[in-house]
Amino acid sequence: MKIYLVGGAVRDQLLGLPVTERDWVVVGGSAAELEALDYQQVGKDFPVFLHPKSKEEYALARTERKRGRGHTGFTVDANPEVSLDQDLSRRDLTINAIAQDDSGQLIDPCHGLKDIQQRQLRHISPAFNEDPLRVLRVARFHAKLAHLGFSIAPETRLLMREISRSGELATLSAERIWREFSQALNQASPQIFIQTLRQCEALVALLPELDRCFDQHDNMRNVASQIGQRTVEALTYSAKQNLSGPVRWSLCLHGINYLSRAKNIAAKTIGPEPDSNDQVNAITQRLKVPNEYSELALLAVHYCDHIMQAKNSKPDLIIDLFDRCDVWRRPERFEQLLYCCEALSATNHQQTHTVLGSITFLRTAYQRCLQINAEQFVNAGLTGKAIGESLRNARKICLAELKQQF
Numbered sequence: 001m002k003i004y005l006v007g008g009a010v011r012d013q014l015l016g017l018p019v020t021e022r023d024w025v026v027v028g029g030s031a032a033e034l035e036a037l038d039y040q041q042v043g044k045d046f047p048v049f050l051h052p053k054s055k056e057e058y059a060l061a062r063t064e065r066k067r068g069r070g071h072t073g074f075t076v077d078a079n080p081e082v083s084l085d086q087d088l089s090r091r092d093l094t095i096n097a098i099a100q101d102d103s104g105q106l107i108d109p110c111h112g113l114k115d116i117q118q119r120q121l122r123h124i125s126p127a128f129n130e131d132p133l134r135v136l137r138v139a140r141f142h143a144k145l146a147h148l149g150f151s152i153a154p155e156t157r158l159l160m161r162e163i164s165r166s167g168e169l170a171t172l173s174a175e176r177i178w179r180e181f182s183q184a185l186n187q188a189s190p191q192i193f194i195q196t197l198r199q200c201e202a203l204v205a206l207l208p209e210l211d212r213c214f215d216q217h218d219n220m221r222n223v224a225s226q227i228g229q230r231t232v233e234a235l236t237y238s239a240k241q242n243l244s245g246p247v248r249w250s251l252c253l254h255g256i257n258y259l260s261r262a263k264n265i266a267a268k269t270i271g272p273e274p275d276s277n278d279q280v281n282a283i284t285q286r287l288k289v290p291n292e293y294s295e296l297a298l299l300a301v302h303y304c305d306h307i308m309q310a311k312n313s314k315p316d317l318i319i320d321l322f323d324r325c326d327v328w329r330r331p332e333r334f335e336q337l338l339y340c341c342e343a344l345s346a347t348n349h350q351q352t353h354t355v356l357g358s359i360t361f362l363r364t365a366y367q368r369c370l371q372i373n374a375e376q377f378v379n380a381g382l383t384g385k386a387i388g389e390s391l392r393n394a395r396k397i398c399l400a401e402l403k404q405q406f
Contacts, residue, residue: 001029003058004084004099004107011095014116015148024051024058025099027084034058047078061087066130085109092134093141093156094122115153121145122153132168135160135202136180143184143193152196160200169205174288177206181287185248191235194252198228209256209279218258222308222351223344227255230347237346243339249293250300250340253280257301270306270320277302296333299325300340307341310358310365311406315399318365319392327366338362361406368402369395 009022026034031047039049039058047060062078063086084107088097094112101107110124121141128134138160142152152160163169184193194210197203204211214228224230234251237243256279280301284294306313306321313321327334338359345355377390 001033002027002084002101004101006088006099007091007096010098010100010106011112011116013100014098014113015145022056024056025061025084025087026058027061027082027087028080029060030080031060031078034060046076062090063087064090066127089124090127091124092128092131092137094120094124096141097124119145119149119151120153121150121156123156123159126159128156129159129163129166132163132166132172133176133180135163135169135200136172136177136184136197136206139193139196139200139202140180140184140187142196143187143189143191146189146192157200160202164201164205167205169202174286178287178289181206181249182245182293185235185252186245188239189236190239190248191232194235195232207252207283209283210252213255213258216255216258218255220255220258220305220308220344222348222354224347227258230344231255233347234340234343237343238339241339241343243343244336246293246296247336247339247343249289250297250337251343253283253297254300254304254340254344256280270303270317270324296336296340299333299337303337304341304344307338307362308345308355308358311354311361311403312358315396315403318362318399319369319395321362322366322369328370331366334366357406361402365399365402368398372398 004025004027005022006025007023009019012019031041031049034049035041038052040052041047041049042057043049043059047062049058049060050056051058060078061082061084062076063082065075065077067075084099088099088107088109091097091110094110094115096112097108097110098112099107106113115122121138123134123138138152138156142150181193184190187193194203197206198211198214203214210231214231216227217225218227219225220230224233231251231254234254235248238248238251277298280294280298283289284297289297303321303325306317310318310321322328322334325334325337341355341359345352345359372391372394374387374391377387382390
Protein backbone atom coordinates (compact mmCIF):
# COMPACT_ATOMS: atom_id res chain seq x y z
CA MET A 1 0.00 0.00 0.00
CA LYS A 2 1.41 3.38 -1.08
CA ILE A 3 0.09 6.84 -0.24
CA TYR A 4 0.51 9.98 -2.34
CA LEU A 5 -0.37 13.65 -1.85
CA VAL A 6 -2.60 14.69 -4.78
CA GLY A 7 -4.73 17.43 -6.26
CA GLY A 8 -4.98 20.99 -5.08
CA ALA A 9 -2.30 20.74 -2.39
CA VAL A 10 0.36 19.76 -4.96
CA ARG A 11 -0.89 22.35 -7.46
CA ASP A 12 -0.95 25.23 -4.96
CA GLN A 13 2.41 24.23 -3.53
CA LEU A 14 3.94 24.43 -7.01
CA LEU A 15 2.31 27.83 -7.58
CA GLY A 16 3.49 29.22 -4.27
CA LEU A 17 -0.07 29.57 -2.97
CA PRO A 18 -1.15 28.76 0.59
CA VAL A 19 -2.13 25.10 0.99
CA THR A 20 -5.37 25.09 2.99
CA GLU A 21 -6.15 21.37 2.84
CA ARG A 22 -4.40 18.20 1.79
CA ASP A 23 -5.92 15.20 0.01
CA TRP A 24 -4.29 11.80 -0.33
CA VAL A 25 -4.74 8.81 -2.60
CA VAL A 26 -4.07 5.25 -1.44
CA VAL A 27 -2.78 2.85 -4.08
CA GLY A 28 -2.78 -0.91 -3.55
CA GLY A 29 -4.92 -0.72 -0.41
CA SER A 30 -8.46 -1.71 0.56
CA ALA A 31 -11.23 -0.37 2.75
CA ALA A 32 -10.63 -3.19 5.23
CA GLU A 33 -6.96 -2.28 5.57
CA LEU A 34 -7.74 1.39 6.24
CA GLU A 35 -10.48 0.58 8.73
CA ALA A 36 -8.08 -1.72 10.55
CA LEU A 37 -5.81 1.32 10.95
CA ASP A 38 -8.74 3.29 12.47
CA TYR A 39 -9.48 5.37 9.37
CA GLN A 40 -13.16 6.38 9.28
CA GLN A 41 -15.09 5.98 6.03
CA VAL A 42 -17.10 9.10 5.11
CA GLY A 43 -17.85 8.67 1.42
CA LYS A 44 -21.10 6.93 0.54
CA ASP A 45 -20.51 6.89 -3.21
CA PHE A 46 -16.71 6.95 -3.15
CA PRO A 47 -14.19 5.12 -0.93
CA VAL A 48 -13.02 8.15 1.08
CA PHE A 49 -11.66 7.90 4.62
CA LEU A 50 -10.59 10.32 7.35
CA HIS A 51 -7.18 9.92 8.95
CA PRO A 52 -7.61 9.00 12.65
CA LYS A 53 -5.46 11.95 13.83
CA SER A 54 -5.16 14.61 11.10
CA LYS A 55 -8.74 14.08 9.81
CA GLU A 56 -7.42 14.68 6.29
CA GLU A 57 -9.13 12.78 3.46
CA TYR A 58 -7.60 9.59 2.11
CA ALA A 59 -9.26 8.08 -0.97
CA LEU A 60 -8.65 4.66 -2.47
CA ALA A 61 -7.34 4.90 -6.01
CA ARG A 62 -10.28 4.41 -8.33
CA THR A 63 -11.60 4.51 -11.86
CA GLU A 64 -15.04 5.74 -12.87
CA ARG A 65 -17.38 4.71 -15.68
CA LYS A 66 -20.37 6.77 -16.78
CA ARG A 67 -23.67 4.94 -16.29
CA GLY A 68 -26.27 7.71 -15.98
CA ARG A 69 -26.91 11.44 -16.03
CA GLY A 70 -25.34 14.01 -13.76
CA HIS A 71 -22.18 14.17 -11.69
CA THR A 72 -23.21 11.17 -9.57
CA GLY A 73 -24.01 8.87 -12.49
CA PHE A 74 -20.80 6.82 -12.29
CA THR A 75 -19.80 3.26 -11.48
CA VAL A 76 -16.74 3.29 -9.23
CA ASP A 77 -14.02 0.64 -9.22
CA ALA A 78 -11.63 0.97 -6.25
CA ASN A 79 -9.99 -2.43 -6.21
CA PRO A 80 -6.32 -2.63 -5.11
CA GLU A 81 -5.19 -3.19 -8.69
CA VAL A 82 -6.12 0.37 -9.78
CA SER A 83 -2.86 2.21 -10.48
CA LEU A 84 -1.89 5.76 -9.58
CA ASP A 85 -1.85 6.72 -13.27
CA GLN A 86 -5.40 5.41 -13.69
CA ASP A 87 -6.60 7.41 -10.71
CA LEU A 88 -4.94 10.62 -11.86
CA SER A 89 -6.25 10.20 -15.41
CA ARG A 90 -9.90 10.26 -14.25
CA ARG A 91 -9.55 13.78 -12.80
CA ASP A 92 -10.77 16.99 -14.39
CA LEU A 93 -7.75 19.16 -15.20
CA THR A 94 -4.11 18.32 -15.85
CA ILE A 95 -2.93 20.71 -13.13
CA ASN A 96 -5.06 18.80 -10.61
CA ALA A 97 -3.62 15.43 -11.64
CA ILE A 98 -0.13 15.68 -10.17
CA ALA A 99 0.88 13.44 -7.28
CA GLN A 100 3.77 13.64 -4.84
CA ASP A 101 5.29 10.69 -3.00
CA ASP A 102 6.74 10.71 0.51
CA SER A 103 10.20 11.62 -0.82
CA GLY A 104 8.88 14.70 -2.62
CA GLN A 105 9.08 13.23 -6.13
CA LEU A 106 6.32 14.37 -8.49
CA ILE A 107 4.32 11.94 -10.63
CA ASP A 108 2.78 13.72 -13.61
CA PRO A 109 1.28 11.37 -16.23
CA CYS A 110 -1.11 14.03 -17.60
CA HIS A 111 1.52 16.74 -18.16
CA GLY A 112 0.12 19.09 -15.55
CA LEU A 113 3.55 20.62 -14.89
CA LYS A 114 3.72 21.81 -18.49
CA ASP A 115 0.29 23.42 -18.20
CA ILE A 116 1.31 25.09 -14.94
CA GLN A 117 4.28 26.59 -16.76
CA GLN A 118 2.07 27.64 -19.68
CA ARG A 119 -0.69 28.85 -17.31
CA GLN A 120 -3.37 26.67 -18.93
CA LEU A 121 -6.50 25.09 -17.47
CA ARG A 122 -6.80 22.02 -19.70
CA HIS A 123 -9.01 18.96 -19.42
CA ILE A 124 -7.38 15.54 -19.31
CA SER A 125 -9.56 13.49 -21.64
CA PRO A 126 -12.87 13.54 -23.56
CA ALA A 127 -14.42 11.97 -20.43
CA PHE A 128 -14.34 15.50 -19.03
CA ASN A 129 -17.83 16.11 -20.42
CA GLU A 130 -19.31 13.19 -18.47
CA ASP A 131 -19.52 15.29 -15.30
CA PRO A 132 -21.48 18.57 -15.55
CA LEU A 133 -20.11 19.79 -12.23
CA ARG A 134 -16.79 20.30 -13.97
CA VAL A 135 -18.16 23.37 -15.74
CA LEU A 136 -18.47 25.13 -12.39
CA ARG A 137 -15.23 23.69 -11.06
CA VAL A 138 -13.20 24.97 -14.02
CA ALA A 139 -14.88 28.38 -13.77
CA ARG A 140 -13.96 28.41 -10.07
CA PHE A 141 -10.34 27.46 -10.76
CA HIS A 142 -10.25 30.23 -13.36
CA ALA A 143 -11.44 32.69 -10.70
CA LYS A 144 -8.78 31.37 -8.33
CA LEU A 145 -5.85 31.47 -10.75
CA ALA A 146 -6.60 34.18 -13.33
CA HIS A 147 -4.52 36.71 -11.41
CA LEU A 148 -1.51 34.41 -11.99
CA GLY A 149 -2.11 34.52 -15.74
CA PHE A 150 -4.11 31.30 -16.14
CA SER A 151 -6.65 30.94 -18.95
CA ILE A 152 -8.89 28.10 -20.08
CA ALA A 153 -7.60 26.10 -23.05
CA PRO A 154 -9.84 26.65 -26.11
CA GLU A 155 -10.65 22.94 -26.45
CA THR A 156 -11.66 22.80 -22.78
CA ARG A 157 -13.88 25.85 -23.18
CA LEU A 158 -15.60 24.10 -26.10
CA LEU A 159 -16.34 21.05 -23.96
CA MET A 160 -17.74 23.29 -21.22
CA ARG A 161 -20.11 24.83 -23.74
CA GLU A 162 -21.15 21.38 -24.96
CA ILE A 163 -22.02 20.36 -21.41
CA SER A 164 -24.03 23.55 -20.90
CA ARG A 165 -25.99 22.94 -24.10
CA SER A 166 -26.64 19.28 -23.19
CA GLY A 167 -28.97 20.17 -20.34
CA GLU A 168 -26.95 18.15 -17.82
CA LEU A 169 -26.40 21.18 -15.59
CA ALA A 170 -30.04 20.72 -14.57
CA THR A 171 -29.09 17.44 -12.89
CA LEU A 172 -26.84 19.16 -10.35
CA SER A 173 -28.15 19.51 -6.81
CA ALA A 174 -28.76 22.94 -5.32
CA GLU A 175 -26.19 22.22 -2.63
CA ARG A 176 -23.41 21.47 -5.13
CA ILE A 177 -24.22 24.53 -7.25
CA TRP A 178 -24.27 26.86 -4.24
CA ARG A 179 -21.06 25.37 -2.90
CA GLU A 180 -19.29 26.21 -6.16
CA PHE A 181 -20.82 29.71 -6.30
CA SER A 182 -19.92 30.56 -2.70
CA GLN A 183 -16.36 29.27 -3.06
CA ALA A 184 -15.80 30.92 -6.43
CA LEU A 185 -17.11 34.31 -5.35
CA ASN A 186 -14.58 34.31 -2.53
CA GLN A 187 -11.64 33.72 -4.87
CA ALA A 188 -9.13 36.35 -6.02
CA SER A 189 -11.10 37.14 -9.20
CA PRO A 190 -14.83 36.50 -8.58
CA GLN A 191 -15.77 38.41 -11.73
CA ILE A 192 -13.93 35.80 -13.79
CA PHE A 193 -16.26 33.10 -12.45
CA ILE A 194 -19.34 34.96 -13.68
CA GLN A 195 -17.77 35.86 -17.01
CA THR A 196 -16.61 32.28 -17.61
CA LEU A 197 -20.05 30.84 -16.87
CA ARG A 198 -21.61 33.29 -19.28
CA GLN A 199 -19.08 32.67 -22.03
CA CYS A 200 -19.68 28.91 -21.90
CA GLU A 201 -23.48 29.41 -21.76
CA ALA A 202 -23.82 28.01 -18.25
CA LEU A 203 -25.04 31.20 -16.54
CA VAL A 204 -28.38 31.05 -18.36
CA ALA A 205 -29.01 27.63 -16.81
CA LEU A 206 -27.65 28.36 -13.33
CA LEU A 207 -28.58 32.01 -12.73
CA PRO A 208 -30.91 33.05 -15.57
CA GLU A 209 -32.01 36.18 -13.71
CA LEU A 210 -28.50 37.64 -14.04
CA ASP A 211 -27.99 36.31 -17.56
CA ARG A 212 -31.20 38.01 -18.78
CA CYS A 213 -30.18 41.46 -17.59
CA PHE A 214 -26.44 41.19 -18.31
CA ASP A 215 -26.50 43.25 -21.53
CA GLN A 216 -29.28 45.59 -20.40
CA HIS A 217 -28.94 49.24 -19.39
CA ASP A 218 -30.91 50.74 -16.52
CA ASN A 219 -31.41 54.08 -14.81
CA MET A 220 -29.31 53.48 -11.70
CA ARG A 221 -27.55 56.79 -11.21
CA ASN A 222 -23.86 57.58 -10.74
CA VAL A 223 -22.72 54.11 -11.84
CA ALA A 224 -21.98 52.30 -15.10
CA SER A 225 -25.29 51.92 -16.93
CA GLN A 226 -24.81 48.43 -18.37
CA ILE A 227 -25.69 45.88 -15.71
CA GLY A 228 -23.20 43.21 -16.75
CA GLN A 229 -20.30 45.63 -16.97
CA ARG A 230 -21.28 47.13 -13.62
CA THR A 231 -21.49 43.71 -11.97
CA VAL A 232 -18.10 42.63 -13.29
CA GLU A 233 -16.37 45.85 -12.26
CA ALA A 234 -18.02 45.89 -8.83
CA LEU A 235 -16.95 42.29 -8.22
CA THR A 236 -13.42 43.20 -9.23
CA TYR A 237 -13.46 46.02 -6.68
CA SER A 238 -14.92 43.73 -4.01
CA ALA A 239 -11.98 41.35 -4.35
CA LYS A 240 -9.41 44.15 -4.18
CA GLN A 241 -11.05 45.41 -0.99
CA ASN A 242 -11.51 41.88 0.42
CA LEU A 243 -15.24 42.39 0.87
CA SER A 244 -17.35 39.54 2.24
CA GLY A 245 -19.03 36.70 0.38
CA PRO A 246 -22.54 38.09 1.06
CA VAL A 247 -21.49 41.44 -0.45
CA ARG A 248 -20.16 39.71 -3.57
CA TRP A 249 -23.34 37.65 -3.95
CA SER A 250 -25.45 40.79 -3.53
CA LEU A 251 -23.48 42.47 -6.31
CA CYS A 252 -24.39 39.57 -8.60
CA LEU A 253 -28.10 40.14 -7.99
CA HIS A 254 -28.29 43.90 -7.49
CA GLY A 255 -29.43 44.61 -11.06
CA ILE A 256 -32.13 41.99 -11.58
CA ASN A 257 -34.90 44.52 -10.85
CA TYR A 258 -33.88 46.79 -13.73
CA LEU A 259 -37.39 46.76 -15.23
CA SER A 260 -39.01 47.97 -11.99
CA ARG A 261 -36.32 50.29 -10.71
CA ALA A 262 -37.78 53.36 -9.01
CA LYS A 263 -37.38 56.54 -11.04
CA ASN A 264 -38.17 59.09 -8.32
CA ILE A 265 -35.51 58.38 -5.71
CA ALA A 266 -36.00 61.86 -4.23
CA ALA A 267 -39.57 61.02 -3.17
CA LYS A 268 -40.62 61.78 0.38
CA THR A 269 -40.89 58.11 1.43
CA ILE A 270 -39.84 54.72 0.07
CA GLY A 271 -42.57 52.94 -1.89
CA PRO A 272 -43.58 49.26 -1.71
CA GLU A 273 -40.97 46.66 -2.52
CA PRO A 274 -40.94 45.77 -6.25
CA ASP A 275 -41.48 42.38 -7.87
CA SER A 276 -37.75 41.68 -7.68
CA ASN A 277 -38.47 40.49 -4.13
CA ASP A 278 -40.04 37.41 -5.74
CA GLN A 279 -37.01 36.92 -7.99
CA VAL A 280 -34.53 36.99 -5.12
CA ASN A 281 -36.69 34.64 -3.08
CA ALA A 282 -36.96 32.27 -6.04
CA ILE A 283 -33.17 32.21 -6.43
CA THR A 284 -32.76 31.67 -2.69
CA GLN A 285 -35.11 28.69 -2.70
CA ARG A 286 -33.73 27.22 -5.91
CA LEU A 287 -30.09 27.32 -4.80
CA LYS A 288 -30.74 27.03 -1.05
CA VAL A 289 -28.83 30.24 -0.41
CA PRO A 290 -27.98 30.85 3.28
CA ASN A 291 -29.85 33.66 5.06
CA GLU A 292 -26.73 35.76 5.52
CA TYR A 293 -26.39 35.97 1.73
CA SER A 294 -30.05 36.17 0.73
CA GLU A 295 -31.05 38.86 3.24
CA LEU A 296 -28.28 41.19 2.14
CA ALA A 297 -29.10 40.54 -1.53
CA LEU A 298 -32.73 41.55 -0.94
CA LEU A 299 -31.62 44.81 0.63
CA ALA A 300 -29.16 45.50 -2.17
CA VAL A 301 -31.77 44.94 -4.86
CA HIS A 302 -34.24 47.29 -3.19
CA TYR A 303 -32.20 50.03 -1.56
CA CYS A 304 -28.85 50.61 -3.27
CA ASP A 305 -30.41 53.37 -5.35
CA HIS A 306 -31.65 55.15 -2.25
CA ILE A 307 -28.34 54.80 -0.43
CA MET A 308 -26.27 56.17 -3.30
CA GLN A 309 -28.43 59.31 -3.45
CA ALA A 310 -29.09 59.67 0.28
CA LYS A 311 -27.34 63.01 0.58
CA ASN A 312 -30.06 64.54 -1.62
CA SER A 313 -32.95 62.69 0.05
CA LYS A 314 -35.49 64.04 2.49
CA PRO A 315 -35.18 63.14 6.19
CA ASP A 316 -38.38 61.05 6.07
CA LEU A 317 -36.93 58.85 3.34
CA ILE A 318 -33.69 58.36 5.24
CA ILE A 319 -35.56 57.26 8.36
CA ASP A 320 -37.66 54.92 6.20
CA LEU A 321 -34.45 53.51 4.77
CA PHE A 322 -33.03 52.89 8.23
CA ASP A 323 -36.26 51.21 9.33
CA ARG A 324 -36.56 49.03 6.22
CA CYS A 325 -32.94 47.90 6.62
CA ASP A 326 -33.49 47.22 10.34
CA VAL A 327 -30.39 49.30 11.03
CA TRP A 328 -31.28 49.76 14.70
CA ARG A 329 -30.93 46.02 15.37
CA ARG A 330 -28.62 44.98 12.52
CA PRO A 331 -26.07 47.77 12.06
CA GLU A 332 -23.37 45.34 10.91
CA ARG A 333 -25.58 44.17 8.03
CA PHE A 334 -26.29 47.76 7.03
CA GLU A 335 -22.54 48.36 6.93
CA GLN A 336 -22.24 45.44 4.49
CA LEU A 337 -24.95 47.06 2.37
CA LEU A 338 -22.93 50.27 2.30
CA TYR A 339 -19.96 48.26 1.06
CA CYS A 340 -22.14 46.99 -1.82
CA CYS A 341 -22.86 50.59 -2.81
CA GLU A 342 -19.20 51.51 -2.46
CA ALA A 343 -18.30 48.72 -4.90
CA LEU A 344 -20.96 49.88 -7.36
CA SER A 345 -19.68 53.44 -7.14
CA ALA A 346 -16.27 52.23 -8.33
CA THR A 347 -17.82 51.48 -11.76
CA ASN A 348 -18.10 55.20 -12.61
CA HIS A 349 -14.95 57.03 -11.52
CA GLN A 350 -16.38 60.43 -12.42
CA GLN A 351 -19.22 60.00 -9.93
CA THR A 352 -17.52 57.95 -7.20
CA HIS A 353 -17.17 60.99 -4.94
CA THR A 354 -20.93 61.62 -5.16
CA VAL A 355 -21.81 58.12 -3.96
CA LEU A 356 -19.12 58.06 -1.30
CA GLY A 357 -20.48 61.37 -0.03
CA SER A 358 -23.90 59.78 0.45
CA ILE A 359 -22.38 56.76 2.18
CA THR A 360 -20.43 58.97 4.56
CA PHE A 361 -23.58 60.98 5.21
CA LEU A 362 -25.55 57.82 6.08
CA ARG A 363 -22.88 56.56 8.46
CA THR A 364 -22.93 59.89 10.27
CA ALA A 365 -26.72 60.08 10.17
CA TYR A 366 -27.05 56.66 11.79
CA GLN A 367 -24.72 57.62 14.63
CA ARG A 368 -26.58 60.89 15.22
CA CYS A 369 -30.00 59.22 15.17
CA LEU A 370 -28.77 56.48 17.48
CA GLN A 371 -28.17 59.10 20.16
CA ILE A 372 -31.88 59.95 20.09
CA ASN A 373 -33.76 57.10 21.78
CA ALA A 374 -37.21 56.39 23.13
CA GLU A 375 -36.15 56.54 26.77
CA GLN A 376 -36.04 60.32 26.86
CA PHE A 377 -39.63 60.54 25.62
CA VAL A 378 -40.82 57.91 28.09
CA ASN A 379 -39.18 59.91 30.85
CA ALA A 380 -41.04 62.97 29.60
CA GLY A 381 -44.32 61.14 30.22
CA LEU A 382 -45.25 60.15 26.66
CA THR A 383 -46.95 56.81 26.00
CA GLY A 384 -48.04 54.61 23.10
CA LYS A 385 -47.84 56.00 19.58
CA ALA A 386 -46.76 59.38 20.85
CA ILE A 387 -43.35 57.93 21.74
CA GLY A 388 -42.72 56.68 18.21
CA GLU A 389 -44.00 59.89 16.61
CA SER A 390 -41.83 62.06 18.83
CA LEU A 391 -38.79 59.85 18.23
CA ARG A 392 -39.24 60.08 14.46
CA ASN A 393 -39.76 63.84 14.53
CA ALA A 394 -36.67 64.38 16.67
CA ARG A 395 -34.61 62.31 14.27
CA LYS A 396 -36.01 64.22 11.30
CA ILE A 397 -34.90 67.49 12.85
CA CYS A 398 -31.47 66.00 13.53
CA LEU A 399 -31.14 64.83 9.91
CA ALA A 400 -32.28 68.16 8.52
CA GLU A 401 -29.57 69.90 10.52
CA LEU A 402 -26.99 67.34 9.46
CA LYS A 403 -27.84 67.82 5.78
CA GLN A 404 -26.83 71.44 6.09
CA GLN A 405 -23.32 70.29 6.96
CA PHE A 406 -22.93 68.08 3.83
